[in-house]
Amino acid sequence: MLSNKNGRFGQFGGRFVPETLMSLLEDLEKVYFSLKKDKKFHAELDFYLKEFAGRPTNLYHAKRLSAYYKTLKIYLKREDLLHTGAHKINNTLGQILVAKRMGKARIIAETGAGQHGVATAAVAALFGLKCEVYMGEEDMKRQALNVYRMQLFGAKVIPVTSGSKTLKDAMNEAIRDWVTNVHNTFYLIGSVAGPHPYPTMVRDFQSVIGQEARAQFLKKEKSLPDYVLACVGGGSNAMGIFHAFYNDKKVKFIGVEAAGHGLNTQQHSASLHKGHLGVLHGSKSQVLQTSNGQIKLAYSIAAGLDYPGVGPEHSFYKESGRAQYVAVTDKEAVSALKLLSKVEGIIPAMESAHALSYLEKLAKKVKDKASVIVCLSGRGDKDMETIKNFI
16 A cells, blocks of 8 residues: 555554654655656666665575475565575665765664664665664674674664663664754664654565565466465565555465464564554554553564564554454464474574464465465574574
8 A cells, every 4th residue: 555645554654753853754755755756766776786685586486395384385585585684675775875865974773683783784884874773782682693793884783771672662762863863864764664754665665575576476376376474573574575466456465473472471562463553653553552551562582573563554454454464472483493494494584484483374274275475584593592592
């Protein structure tokens, strides 16, 4: 769905920010929508996506995984093969080119699993811009490898010690920085969250995933897939692959949230299952919150899914019925990670493993053989310590 002129997806989205940021966001909106029509901008972005990031990524027929599930023919969209190891580079390349057009000299970002932070640090190094990344202290411990990678790229990683010390709190601190340094700083948001135009802009930059996957699947199968699956935290990889198939009504979308220790516990990050309508980080969507509107702590074994909200377009997809959203536990996701590693020789990111995990339930639901594309949003190098210590 295309958002309307106010950045709304139905009742979701919008722009709820301090007055200090309103004029900046209006300027960003004008610049971005102007650049959407600029052939030179798209040519430059395409150049870096190909030559720097490594696009197009493969659509891989996972034959042994398909044989394991029997009723599914499974294809993996291999975003894990990109430079820096995940889909995040698609968006950071797009946004840093926007930042350059706006004359910004300093880049800030938030990160949870560290993949967005690494991708931001990499493109900042590429273009010689100062970069500072906010990261929760808890995430810094479990994603120490990515912290070091960011530092190698020349970025300053700023630990966040408030709240749950994870992604939500990192985003809070990044926004405070942005308000203070609005004139020279570009906030490079990593997901389809935040105030308008970020949810639309990030989705557009990530939509290359779905555009490629759709064309590749048509070439291989001479048809469209029955299902497209992706994990959902904030939701950029899912929206990136869903968007190109939006008007293909026979293609069913399944977004997989993190159930953590279970949906009936307080340790999950399933905003679309357990959240309520609210405003978080500048937009209206489903949010994990108390009865008096206080944001709850979110939890997931996957640091990139550990967020108490979700992109507003996902809320619209759920409300309109265009996508189905499910949730899997830590244990189920770890099992899926181990399975893909053993039968296909591919170690997925812990986030991607959530999407892979739902294949087991889907395989039992389909009557005849069904074709599925799973967005393999990232690789699992960063998660080895987490998996090793999982009980």
